[in-house]
Amino acid sequence: MKPIQLSIVIPLLNEAESIQELHEWISSVLIESNFSYEIIFIDDGSTDNSWTIISDLCKKNEFVKGIRFLKNYGKSQALHAGFEAVQGEVVITMDADLQDNPEEIPELYNLIKNEGYHLISGWKKVRYDSFFAKNLPSKLFNAVARKTSGLQLHDFNCGLKAYQKEVVKHIKVTGEMHRYIPVLAKNEGFTKISEKIVQHQARKYGDTKFGSERFINGFLDLINIWFLSKFGKRPMHFFGAWGVVMxxxxxxxxxxxxGSKLYKLYHQEPAILVTNNPWFYIALSAMLMGLLLFIAGFLGELILLNTNTGKNYKIKSTNNIKSHL
Structure with missing residues (x-):
């Protein structure tokens, strides 16, 4: 049997209207390019008939696979499940809303397989979204992400990305860290990362599943990933240093x-009570804070030694999946 060249990972939530059309579009591109492939749909707790459509596709096409979550866990968890299941040499992620163009897949594959990139991130240079609701916040978000991470990418959150299989098997996409997969890959030592301008299309069916709160969460996650990338494996270096300072x-x-008290007593000068000196409370608070920071550092080191690496999602059912999920 021919090895699988391409794994297409598609997380989705209530996208029943677009799944069939997306499947046909992807399949036609991959068959025309003579790729051996698998398409993995991850249903992140949809309440419409998305899973029914995926199940029908799995029966008709042995190269289509499905994973269904028990409830909505989020895009990061869906990608994590998909990454665990993939078998292809090159992995492509894309959204299910038809805003990502499958015609980009062959060139993305070539950049990974033949030019040796670890990760290629899509860049939607021309967008068909609201300027104030999405475009402007996205530009600000990406500017801060570039400055913080050191990666010169224009669109960290683009759903259309390509990876070497080794990359997705080594990174852990949890919480809402799907926005920072390039940063996660860089932190794991996969440094050959670039971007490709990709075509963005207006949403054809339904509405976006992400609200304005994603930008606030995104900036909080950015601070989190910056801290983890610098001190995640050595928390004592952060907490201990500030503990020493305090x-x-x-x-x-x-x-x-x-010393001031002893000096005044020695020279028989009037001296105020120590507890009446505001610096007494500053000194006491600073020493307590320093001690607490040291304790936080020790606790962080202990947690690292006893980290629970279990999954933070539950799968309800699968189709055509033969891995250890």
Whole structure:
């Protein structure tokens, strides 16, 4: 049997209207290009008949596979499940709303397979979204992400991406970290990352499943991933350093207060009570904060040693999936 060249991973939520059309479009492109492939749909707790359509496609086409979550866990968890199931040499992710163009797949495959990139991220240079609702916040978000991560990508959150299989098998996409998969890949040592301008299409059916809160969550996640990338494997380096700073401030303040008190007593000068000196409370608070930061660092190290690597989602059913899900 010919090895699978391409795995197409498609997370979705209530996209029943577009699934059939998307499947036909992808299949025609891949067959025309003579790819051996698999298409993996991950139903992230849809309440419409998305799973029924996926199940029918799985019966008609042995190269279509389906994973159905027990409830809505989020796009990151859907991608994680898809990445665990993939068998292809090159992995493509795309959205199910027909805004990503399958005609881009052959060139993305070539960039990964023949030019040796670890990851290619799509760049929707021309977008068909509302400027104030999506385009402007997206530009601000991507500018901050570039500055923080050091990756010069224009569109971190584009759903259309291509990866070497090794990349998706090594990264952990949890929480809402799907926006930062290039950063996760970089942190794991996959540094040959670039982007490709891709065609963006207006949504054909339904409405977007993401609200304005995704930008707030995105910036919070960006801070989180910046911290984890620098101190995730060595929390004591962060908490310990600040603990030393705070404890030193407190200790020096206490020494100054004590020295001043002894000096005035020695010279028989009137001195106020130590507890009446505001620096006493500053010194006490600083030393306590330093101690707490040290404890936080130790706890972080202990948590790392006993990390639970279990999945944070539950799969309700699968179709044509033969992996260890």
């Amino acid at each position: 404890f030193s401030i407190g200790f020096l303040s206490a020494a100054w207060i004590g």
